[in-house]
Amino acid sequence: MRDAWERTTRFFRQVWAELRRVVWPNRQQTVAYTAVVLGTVAFVAALIWILDFAIRELIGLVIPG
Numbered sequence: 001m002r003d004a005w006e007r008t009t010r011f012f013r014q015v016w017a018e019l020r021r022v023v024w025p026n027r028q029q030t031v032a033y034t035a036v037v038l039g040t041v042a043f044v045a046a047l048i049w050i051l052d053f054a055i056r057e058l059i060g061l062v063i064p065g
Helices: 002-021 027-062
Strands: none
């Protein structure tokens, strides 16, 4: 039991040490990255919508009704 406690403690110490090494983005970078992500999501959503529409129309031509 003691070994598990020591391993758990060591794990969290190492996690904390890694978090101190992280270079966190500033506000301007965060806004820019968020805009890129939202733009990419909008683009992919539009692409999927267009492909879905095109495939639906093609299937409608093959299988009327």
